[in-house]
Amino acid sequence: MFIIILLAALALVGLVATFVEIRRDGFRPVATDWTRVAEHDTLQNAESTVAYR
Template identity: 60%
Template sequence: MLIVILLIALMVWGLVWALVDVRRDGYRQRATDWSRVAGHDDALQRAESTTTYR
């Protein structure tokens, strides 16, 4: 009986820890940083980042 109680306690601890870890994993939805998206072409941003003058 003691082993069953220990296994149940270990299972509960593992489930709680898994839920906490999933919440802290960093893969939640975030706002898109459009300056890092491939194919996003902003003429003003491109003009400000160049070193040559027109």
């Protein structure tokens, strides 16, 4: 019984630590700053090849 309680406590600590790290990692959905993106035309760099489906 002691091992089950110990494993449950360890799982709870791991779950809480995971949520804390997710909140602190700095990843947030932020809109793209188009002034910092290099301007390029995707069609200008396109290669003409045969595409098979």
